[in-house]
Amino acid sequence: MQQHQIWQYQTELNSVALGKAAIPLLADNEILVLNKAIGINPVDWKFIQANPLNWPDGHVPGVDGAGVIVQVGTNLDQSLIDRRVAYHASLNRHGSFAECTVLNAGRVMMLPDSLSFELAAALPCPMLTAWQAYEKIPLTSQREVLIVGFGAVNNLLSQILINAGYIVDVVSASLSEERVKKLGIRQLYREQSQLNIKYFAIFDAVSGENSAHLVPQLRANGHIVCIQDRIPAPIDPAFTRTISYHEIALGALHDFGDINDWNALMRNGEALLERVAKGHIDISVPITFKFGQMPEALEHSELKKLKTVITLS
Structure with missing residues (x-):
């Protein structure tokens, strides 16, 4: 053989x-x-x-x-x-x-x-993972979304989302202002503590634990998408903001x-x-x-x- x-x-x-x-x-x-x-x-x-x-x-x-x-x-x-x-x-x-x-x-x-x-x-x-993350949320009139962490997956995800008409903000300590402008990202935060608005969806590529900390930044009926790990149990009480929890595992x-x-x-x-x-x-x-x-x-x-x-x- x-x-x-x-x-x-x-x-x-x-x-x-x-x-x-x-x-x-x-x-x-x-x-x-x-x-x-x-x-x-x-x-x-x-x-x-x-x-x-x-x-x-x-x-x-x-x-x-x-x-x-x-x-x-x-x-x-x-x-x-x-x-x-x-x-x-x-x-x-x-x-x-x-x-x-x-x-x-x-x-x-x-x-x-x-x-x-x-x-x-x-x-x-990275490309198929980004696509799976993108498909988790519906295309509605609520278009403000947040991406946390900016590696290969989220570089692609940000472009897919912006092309689909979403308004994208990013949390990243390393992303350059030049790259932000080139991609069409609206707002760059260096730390999560700087977040001051709520989002329809958040895509987190850090960890399940970090994703759980981001849930309060969601609007009612919002979506948290874990690209790394998962959130094992709902953060909010039942029948309150009715957040949707998503996990990605290509x-x-x-x-x-x-x-x-x-x-x-x-x-x-x-x-x-x-x-x-x-x-x-x-x-x-x-x-x-x-x-x-x-x-x-x-x-x-x-x-x-x-x-x-x-x-x-």
């Missing part, structure tokens, strides 16, 4: 090591993607360090990637071969830290021709989403990729490393907090 290079998990060291493995046979509805670029996300190095899912030795980490379909299962159309795709893989299966990745055919996004593999690989996790869709859920998410993802390709969504160019530099890339992502991508020749 053909082999490929992989970065495999080592349980004793909570790290990854370069190795080789056989490319597995495809199920009827699966595709084999030859990776051209691999996206590094915080979830990758966090899970490698802590191993909350009890990965065995040899597991291939990595959730984001982009490449070319080179093989398809027996139930799939051969015309899929050579199509350019990006994907978000399940943490419970062998992922993107490899030359090839096996995926469910319904869980990939077709790429615009003008979008590079490097930029595409940087997008699935990876959970692999276990609890059906074919319709994935089809909707992938089509919306493809529409966002088109907007990125046309320059309608502003994305920072990721820092790139070679495939053999995976440990350095993981360290760069963790220490520099910058979007990091592995490129494959």
Whole structure:
């Protein structure tokens, strides 16, 4: 059986090591993607360090990637071969830290021709998470929303919200005034203690505990959206302000989403990729490393907090 290079998990060291493995046979509805670029996300190095899912030795980490379909299962159309795709893989299966990745055919996004593999690989996790957060709130005449924390997810979320007609304020200690003006953000707060109005919705990317502290800043019938963690129990008494509580967990869709859920998410993802390709969504160019530099890339992502991508020749 053909082999490929992989970065495999080592349980004793909570790290990854370069190795080789056989490319597995495809199920009827699966595709084999030859990776051209691999996206590094915080979830990758966090899970490698802590191993909350009890990965065995040899597991291939990595959730984001982009490449070319080179093989398809027996139930799939051969015309899929050579199509350019990006994907978000399940943490419970062998992922993107490899030359090839096996995926469910319904869980990939077709790429615009003008979008590079490097930029595409940087997008699935933050972009699809931002979209899930955006879909949690209804489009009503109450348009004032607050974003707390400003990493890759909220950079995308702010642009999605502003494009949809929302008035967006942000709490961030690091966001530049120049960036605020460029994105069309109305108000920048450096600390939460500066907040002086109430919002229809708040998107918090800090923690469930922080989200709970933000609930008093909501209007009646408002929405709190936890992008990190969740609020385990309602903060307000019943039948008072009737706040709606939302949690975001993109990876959970692999276990609890059906074919319709994935089809909707992938089509919306493809529409966002088109907007990125046309320059309608502003994305920072990721820092790139070679495939053999995976440990350095993981360290760069963790220490520099910058979007990091592995490129494959």
